[in-house]
Amino acid sequence: MSKILCVLYPDPSTGYPPQYARDDIPVISSYPDGQTLPTPRGTPGFKRGALVGCVSGELGLRGYLESHGHEFVVTSDKDGSNSAFERNLADAHVVISQPFYPAYLTPERIAKARNLKLALTAGIGSDHVDLRSASERGITVAEQTFSNSISVAEHVVMSVLALVRNYLPSHDYAVSGGWNIADCVSRSYDLEGMHFGTIGAGRIGLAVLRRLKPFGVHLHYNQRHRLPQDIEAELGLTYHDTPQSIAKACDVLNLQVPLYPKTRHMFDDAMFALMKRGAYLINCARGDLCDRDAVVRAMESGRLAGYAGDVWFPQPAPSDHPWRHMPHQGMTPHISGSSLSAQARYAAGTLEILQCFLENRPIRPEYLIVDGGRLAGVGAKSYGLS
Ligand code: NDP
Numbered sequence: 001m002s003k004i005l006c007v008l009y010p011d012p013s014t015g016y017p018p019q020y021a022r023d024d025i026p027v028i029s030s031y032p033d034g035q036t037l038p039t040p041r042g043t044p045g046f047k048r049g050a051l052v053g054c055v056s057g058e059l060g061l062r063g064y065l066e067s068h069g070h071e072f073v074v075t076s077d078k079d080g081s082n083s084a085f086e087r088n089l090a091d092a093h094v095v096i097s098q099p100f101y102p103a104y105l106t107p108e109r110i111a112k113a114r115n116l117k118l119a120l121t122a123g124i125g126s127d128h129v130d131l132r133s134a135s136e137r138g139i140t141v142a143e144q145t146f147s148n149s150i151s152v153a154e155h156v157v158m159s160v161l162a163l164v165r166n167y168l169p170s171h172d173y174a175v176s177g178g179w180n181i182a183d184c185v186s187r188s189y190d191l192e193g194m195h196f197g198t199i200g201a202g203r204i205g206l207a208v209l210r211r212l213k214p215f216g217v218h219l220h221y222n223q224r225h226r227l228p229q230d231i232e233a234e235l236g237l238t239y240h241d242t243p244q245s246i247a248k249a250c251d252v253l254n255l256q257v258p259l260y261p262k263t264r265h266m267f268d269d270a271m272f273a274l275m276k277r278g279a280y281l282i283n284c285a286r287g288d289l290c291d292r293d294a295v296v297r298a299m300e301s302g303r304l305a306g307y308a309g310d311v312w313f314p315q316p317a318p319s320d321h322p323w324r325h326m327p328h329q330g331m332t333p334h335i336s337g338s339s340l341s342a343q344a345r346y347a348a349g350t351l352e353i354l355q356c357f358l359e360n361r362p363i364r365p366e367y368l369i370v371d372g373g374r375l376a377g378v379g380a381k382s383y384g385l386s
Pocket residue numbers: 123124125126146148149152199200201202203204205222223224225226256257258259262263284285286310311334335336337338381382383
């Protein structure tokens with residue numbers, strides 16, 4: 001029997017379960033590239049549309065795990081050597097963690113986790129696991145590819161419009177009883193006609209490009225491999241072979257690459273110096289793609305007109321993290337990929353992967369990041385170990 005250690009974000013401050021705003025969520029039949037939705041065996045232990053990503057939600061896993069005799073420990077106490085996470089790590093066979101509230105599996109923690117066989121990300125993006133150490137130890141790393149890609153793409157589009165139209169400060173004026181139209185519109189522009197680019201045009205980046213096409217913007221992208229010609233033609237895309245080239249060309253830039261050693265601090269002072277004065281940067285990929293203090297300098301100097309996204313380093317961000325207080329930003333906690341709609345998909349995918357692992361069946365290649373001592377499946381396509 002296995003011990004499954006699961007780290008989830010804390011319950012709502014108003015108690016669990018929350019009062020839901022809606023009674024159901026739409027049924028999605030497949031992902032945009034034809035990949036099938038999660039296919040766990042049996043009925044998942046949660047109602048679609050329920051809050052399952054927090055501690056009391058338990059990703060709906062307890063019924064399946066306990067009925068098969070496994071030990072299931074769920075906690076949000078994840079940081080520090082006295083945390084419940086570290087106390088339970090030594091004999092855990094499986095660790096489940098969400099990127100929104102990551103249980104960082106550092107080389108030191110992996111060394112302590114002598115029984116660990118599977119690091120399972122409930123969501124997408126497994127950079128909170130030291131992938132090199134996981135490979136060396138033969139630990140499998142898996143996530144639910146596509147489960148929240150469209151959720152993030154929608155958040156990116158919202159952020160683009162919020163920044164360019166100066167929505168958030170204008171809303172604040174309305175709430176506070178004001179009618180300061182001149183103050184609101186002094187930083188408000190139309191997106192139409194602007195140059196929008198994404199670094200990383202994978203599942204999320206391409207979905208963002210598709211959603212922005214009807215806004216009448218010029219679309220650009222950069223990644224290491226070009227997209228198929230028919231997609232470039234359909235969307236009228238301009239390809240850039242370096243991040244520097246796309247940074248110079250765009251009014252609004254989106255980051256949508258995985259975080260690994262080569263992409264860490266891709267945006268530093270030198271990169272911001274290349275951008276147009278008054279450009280906007282959206283980052284719903286990973287906080288550490290940007291040098292934290294270089295972002296603040298770019299915002300304070302006016303090089304950037306706005307910065308938005310939901311990803312920070314570390315997470316949770318400390319209360320004095322400078323991105324919380326810099327001007328003209330549209331930051332949120334890490335929420336874009338954890339809508340109730342996304343939770344239903346990644347909780348079902350987590351169950352599917354657990355069932356495969358515990359019942360000795362292969363995990364789908366599109367869910368694998370590390371397997372058999374190396375980057376594997378989707379991980380081999382999108383990540384690097386250096
Ligand atoms: P994909 O793997 O589908 O796409 C990533 C793209 O990045 C690939 O197309 C790849 O193309 C490109 N890429 C990789 N390395 C580089 C590089 N050095 N320079 C330029 N492009 C590069 O991933 P997703 O679109 O599903 O997700 C992207 C990231 O978004 C995730 O890794 C995760 O960190 C983050 N994410 C955030 C969420 C949130 O809640 N905020 C939720 C889900 C994901 P190529 O190989 O051709 O370079």
